[in-house]
Amino acid sequence: MKLRGLYAITDSQLLAGKFLSYVEAALEGGVTLLQYRDKSSDEARRLREAEALRDLCERYKTQLIINDDAELAARLNVGVHLGQTDGPLSPTRALLGRDAIIGSTCHAQLGLAEQAAKEGASYVAFGRFFNSNTKPGAPTCSLELLDQARQQLHLPICAIGGITLDNAAPLVAHGVDLLAVVHGLFGAESTAEVTRRARAFNELLKI
Ligand SMILES: Cc1ncc(COP(=O)(O)OP(=O)(O)O)c(N)n1
Numbered sequence: 005m006k007l008r009g010l011y012a013i014t015d016s017q018l019l020a021g022k023f024l025s026y027v028e029a030a031l032e033g034g035v036t037l038l039q040y041r042d043k044s045s046d047e048a049r050r051l052r053e054a055e056a057l058r059d060l061c062e063r064y065k066t067q068l069i070i071n072d073d074a075e076l077a078a079r080l081n082v083g084v085h086l087g088q089t090d091g092p093l094s095p096t097r098a099l100l101g102r103d104a105i106i107g108s109t110c111h112a113q114l115g116l117a118e119q120a121a122k123e124g125a126s127y128v129a130f131g132r133f134f135n136s137n138t139k140p141g142a143p144t145c146s147l148e149l150l151d152q153a154r155q156q157l158h159l160p161i162c163a164i165g166g167i168t169l170d171n172a173a174p175l176v177a178h179g180v181d182l183l184a185v186v187h188g189l190f191g192a193e194s195t196a197e198v199t200r201r202a203r204a205f206n207e208l209l210k211i
């Protein structure tokens with residue numbers, strides 16, 4: 005399956021009190037990958053929320069990805085996203101199996117992406133491209149890096165960091181397959197607006 009489309013990422017603070025309704029609104033508009041990103045250490049809540057997302061994703065035929073936590077991904081039989089300090093990729097591939105989706109944060113470094121590809125990543129993520137409400141201190145990445153990545157890599161390319169409907173078009177023009185978005189999707193005032201935004205991101209990607 006070619007990975008291309010909107011990659012919605014949850015944020016526990018932003019979605020407090022409207023978690024499932026906003027996620028479902030996004031799924032209504034079309035989401036290729038949904039990442040459960042919760043940086044807390046409340047394991048019981050994380051399991052409960054991840055299970056709820058897995059059930060929702062099954063209904064909408066969307067792939068669920070767990071941020072950081074390969075054990076939780078294995079328990080739910082879903083994918084995982086690993087940053088550079090979240091554990092090694094090859095053993096995670098062995099744990100989750102060859103069909104699992106495993107993503108790797110590569111910041112603005114092609115070398116990290118080449119390494120991730122060798123170790124079995126399903127996609128590589130570059131960022132941040134713009135000012136981010138969610139992660140203001142993430143290192144920055146340029147459009148030129150995307151051009152090099154497109155030439156040298158044979159994996160789906162994900163862009164992340166401050167992406168909105170107003171700034172996403174150049175990323176697509178420079179070869180991005182997956183637009184990973186938190187605030188630009190879930191920062192909306194209503195569920196109807198979340199659905200509209202999801203549809204509009206997909207139109208940008210022509211899917
Ligand atoms: C799609 C995607 N890309 C990058 C990240 C960032 O991962 P990481 O660097 O491990 O930082 P945290 O998200 O864990 O704070 C991501 N989560 N998803």
Ligand SMILES: Cc1nc(C(=O)O)sc1CCOP(=O)(O)O
Nearest residue numbers: 131132136138142165166186187
């Ligand atoms: C989780 C994350 N990782 C980033 C990176 O550059 O690796 S930027 C980021 C935050 C994405 O949220 P928003 O769409 O609100 O900017």
Ligand SMILES: [Mg+2]
Nearest residue numbers: 072086087090
């Ligand atoms: Mg991480």
